Amino acid sequence: xxxxxxxxxxxxxxxxxxxxxxxxxxxxxxxxxxxxxxxxxxxxxxxxxxxxxxxxxxxxxxxxxxxxxxxxxxxxxxxxxxxxxxxxxxxxxxxxxxxxxxxxxxxxxxxxxxxxxxxxxxxxxxxxxxxxxxxxxxxxxxxxxxxxxxxxxxxxxxxxxxxxxxxxxxxxxxxxxxxxxxxxxxxxxxxxxxxxxxxxxxxxxxxxxxxxxxxxxxxxxxxxxxxxxxxxxxxxxxxxxxxxxxxxxxxxxxxxxxxxxxxxxxxxxxxxxxxxxxxxxxxxxxxxxxxxxxxxxxxxxxxxxxxxxxxxxxxxxxxxxxxxxxxxxxxxxxxxxxxxxxxxxxxxxxxxxxxxxxxxxxxxxxxxxxxxxxxxxxxxxxxxxx
Numbered sequence: 001x002x003x004x005x006x007x008x009x010x011x012x013x014x015x016x017x018x019x020x021x022x023x024x025x026x027x028x029x030x031x032x033x034x035x036x037x038x039x040x041x042x043x044x045x046x047x048x049x050x051x052x053x054x055x056x057x058x059x060x061x062x063x064x065x066x067x068x069x070x071x072x073x074x075x076x077x078x079x080x081x082x083x084x085x086x087x088x089x090x091x092x093x094x095x096x097x098x099x100x101x102x103x104x105x106x107x108x109x110x111x112x113x114x115x116x117x118x119x120x121x122x123x124x125x126x127x128x129x130x131x132x133x134x135x136x137x138x139x140x141x142x143x144x145x146x147x148x149x150x151x152x153x154x155x156x157x158x159x160x161x162x163x164x165x166x167x168x169x170x171x172x173x174x175x176x177x178x179x180x181x182x183x184x185x186x187x188x189x190x191x192x193x194x195x196x197x198x199x200x201x202x203x204x205x206x207x208x209x210x211x212x213x214x215x216x217x218x219x220x221x222x223x224x225x226x227x228x229x230x231x232x233x234x235x236x237x238x239x240x241x242x243x244x245x246x247x248x249x250x251x252x253x254x255x256x257x258x259x260x261x262x263x264x265x266x267x268x269x270x271x272x273x274x275x276x277x278x279x280x281x282x283x284x285x286x287x288x289x290x291x292x293x294x295x296x297x298x299x300x301x302x303x304x305x306x307x308x309x310x311x312x313x314x315x316x317x318x319x320x321x322x323x324x325x326x327x328x329x330x331x332x333x334x335x336x337x338x339x340x341x342x343x344x345x346x347x348x349x350x351x352x353x354x355x356x357x358x359x360x361x362x363x364x365x366x367x368x369x370x371x372x373x374x375x376x377x378x379x380x381x382x383x384x385x386x
Contacts (some may be wrong), residue, residue, distance in 0.1 A: 006118040007072065008046055014053055023151050028054040034140045035108070039126035041264050042148055043070045043113070047258060050121070052152075052266065067095055069371070073109040073122040080138045081122070085130035102178040106131035108138070110145035123148050139268065144185070167331050182206055186219070186268070188242055190276030194219040197279070206286055209257060227253035227261070233350050234266075242278050245270050251287065263291040305358040 010016070020234035024042050031188050032040035050068035052061055065071050073081045086092040086104050097104050109124035121287070123145040185198040196219050199212045207225060215221055226234055230252040241248035248268040268282020281314050 006120075009043060009116060009118045010046070010120050011113055013157055014055060015152065015155070015378060016046060017052070020054060021151075024054040027054065027123065027148050027151075028056045030360070031141060031144050032056055034144075035125045035137050037106070037125040037127045037131070040124065041126070042121070042123050043121075044121035045070055045074050045108075053121075063097070067097060069104070069107045069126075070109055070122045070124060073111050074119040075118060077111050077113045077119050079111075080133075080141055081107075081109045082113075082138075083135055083376070084132055102128050105129050108133050110138075110141035110142060112145055112149050112152070114149065120149075120152075160244055161320070166191075184268075184280075184284070185281055186274075186279050186280045186282070187362055188238075188280075204285075206284060207254075220259075225254045229253070241270050241280070245272060245278070248282065248322075262286060262288045303373055 028040040028042050032038070037057075038181065039055075040056070041052050041056065043052050045065060047065070049062045049065050052058075055061075056111050067147055069081075069083065069086075069092070078178045081090055083092065084106060086095065086098040086107065092098050092104075095104075104126055106127040106129065107124060109122035111119040112123065113119055119324065123141060125141070132319050181200075182202040183198070183200040184196060187197060201212075201216060203210060203212060203215065207222075208220060210225070223231060223234070233249055234252050237248060237250045239247060248266065251263055251265045253261050254264055260360045262282055263286070265287045266282060268280035270280050271281070286343040292360045
């Protein structure tokens with residue numbers, strides 16, 4: 001069970017079979033210099049092999065675990081494992097790497113201990129002649145092995161953060177792709193060249209004929225679908241936002257594939273970068289339904305003003321007649337009162353209906369029409385720029 005947990009943590013470091021890293025290679029080299037040995041390594045003990053992450057003075061990438069000296073280091077996280085003469089040690093008498101003139105005679109390995117107490121492998125030194133190691137050299141190996149683990153722990157944390165960032169970016173992309181609008185990131189340099197760094201899939205909903213790849217190559221394709229009447233205002237608003245670093249906020253008309261007019265609204269916040277570059281983070285939405293609703297409300301209000309004219313005119317006429325009468329007898333007063341009540345009831349009934357219309361309007365719009373262009377007004381009001 002302990003070995004299973006050790007291996008699980010080893011794999012969490014994502015270090016096996018990776019390329020050499022200068023920081024670890026230098027620690028192994030320092031170990032050789034301190035202990036005066038021709039070979040030094042940083043090793044990691046896997047289930048079936050010992051893999052050499054750093055190797056100084058030898059070329060072998062790995063050895064079988066059962067033939068490895070480092071396999072014995074994982075059993076003790078406190079001490080430096082030392083073999084002064086392998087040919088006189090029962091544990092290594094039959095080890096293939098101790099045979100011959102250049103066979104291993106001396107070995108010392110300091111454990112690579114994780115914060116959880118598991119030993120991943122060792123920082124070790126090797127020689128082809130018998131050797132003794134001093135207490136100071138043991139201490140130096142332990143210090144170097146701790147430095148190696150500090151590096152591995154920092155490396156693991158960076159990889160974890162990178163994975164989290166990539167996961168967050170993937171989740172964010174999924175969210176933006178599902179948004180019913182276009183989410184974009186747009187660059188502009190001082191020469192006026194535009195480039196999209198990001199475009200969400202919402203562009204396919206707003207402009208089915210436009211491809212993200214095509215827009216990234218030629219961002220000004222977006223201008224081609226804008227109404228010729230509104231295009232100058234759109235370009236002017238972009239220039240103003242670039243020069244003043246003000247919010248780019250504009251509504252404009254486009255033609256859809258059925259050749260019908262639609263209203264789109266673009267909102268983006270600019271941010272300055274080096275060398276005259278500006279980047280915008282923004283959205284483009286189809287606001288045609290809101291525009292149509294505004295038109296409908298305006299028409300209703302226009303109709304209301306006409307409907308109100310009759311009862312108001314009646315009231316004005318009745319009050320004038322009453323004021324012109326020199327003497328109102330009871331019969332005439334009651335007649336005027338009857339007419340006044342009829343007109344008042346008509347006004348009361350109509351104002352109640354108006355109130356219901358405004359309640360429905362406020363629920364539907366909830367403030368969304370604050371920035372909408374006023375349909376039917378002069379061009380200076382149709383296109384709104386900040």
